[in-house]
Amino acid sequence: MTKTCEIICKTLDDTAALASRFAKFIENDGCFVSLYGEIGAGKTAFVKKVADAIGITEKVTSPSFVILNEYHSAKIPVYHFDLYRLENEGVKTIFDELQEYSEGRQITFVEWAEFSQNQIPFDHIKINVTYEDDDSRKYSFEGFGEKCEDIIEGLNQ
Ligand SMILES: Nc1ncnc2c1ncn2[C@@H]1O[C@H](COP(=O)(O)OP(=O)(O)OP(=O)(O)O)[C@@H](O)[C@H]1O
Ligand SMILES: [Mg+2]
Numbered sequence: 418m419t420k421t422c423e424i425i426c427k428t429l430d431d432t433a434a435l436a437s438r439f440a441k442f443i444e445n446d447g448c449f450v451s452l453y454g455e456i457g458a459g460k461t462a463f464v465k466k467v468a469d470a471i472g473i474t475e476k477v478t479s480p481s482f483v484i485l486n487e488y489h490s491a492k493i494p495v496y497h498f499d500l501y502r503l504e505n506e507g508v509k510t511i512f513d514e515l516q517e518y519s520e521g522r523q524i525t526f527v528e529w530a531e532f533s534q535n536q537i538p539f540d541h542i543k544i545n546v547t548y549e550d551d552d553s554r555k556y557s558f559e560g561f562g563e564k565c566e567d568i569i570e571g572l573n574q
Contacts, residue, residue, distance in 0.1 A: 422558040422572045429552060432459060436466030439558075442568040444471045447493050449519040451530040451537060454546030459554045460528045463546065464497055471495070471524075480528075484511075493522045500529040508532040540565050 426432040442448075452460040461479045468477040471491040480486040480499040488495040496518055500508050512533045518525040519539045530537065537543075540562025547555045560569035 420560050420566050420569055422569050424556050426556060427553045432463060433466040435556060436463050437470040440467045440470035442571055443524055444492060447522045447524045449525045449541040450544060451527045451541055452544045453531055458546040458548050460546055464526045493524060496523060496525045498527040500532050503532060505532050542568060
């Protein structure tokens with residue numbers, strides 16, 4: 418089964434189209450999604466586009482300073498973490514709690530989970546964002562666990 422999918426988005430509109438396609442797979446049952454990539458790569462931009470696609474009406478902002486933003490205007494709750502400010506020590510204290518956000522019907526996005534040296538020990542989708550040039554970005558998806566692998570399979574079609 419295909420577990421990975423790589424898509425080049427040449428413009429922010431392409432990223433919006435990808436996010437909207439991805440949103441269809443997760444808007445009903447939820448998913449835990451960790452996003453990797455350097456500062457300014459396009460992690461939050463992707464989350465914002467997914468939020469638009471699933472009908473979130475609140476303004477979606479980067480949680481860099483508050484660690485967690487939550488939104489309750491879509492069909493299921495959306496949690497958006499940015500662990501950057503916690504750095505290595507702080508992430509240890511929150512990492513176990515993240516597990517709770519992987520259970521049940523909700524969408525959880527986590528930026529900067531790499532501050533934890535641990536592998537994420539539950540089903541999730543990993544998205545790696547790389548800067549290509551100007552407005553071009555590469556989004557690489559990888560699914561862990563059966564449900565997440567199926568989503569990647571769907572994205573590949
Ligand atoms: N094709 C594209 N896809 C995504 N973002 C793009 C694209 N083209 C341009 N951008 C711009 O790149 C920037 C990406 O910033 P964003 O806040 O998403 O980065 P980030 O990866 O979340 O960084 P940080 O680690 O600081 O949170 C935004 O200003 C966005 O408008
Ligand atoms: Mg961000």
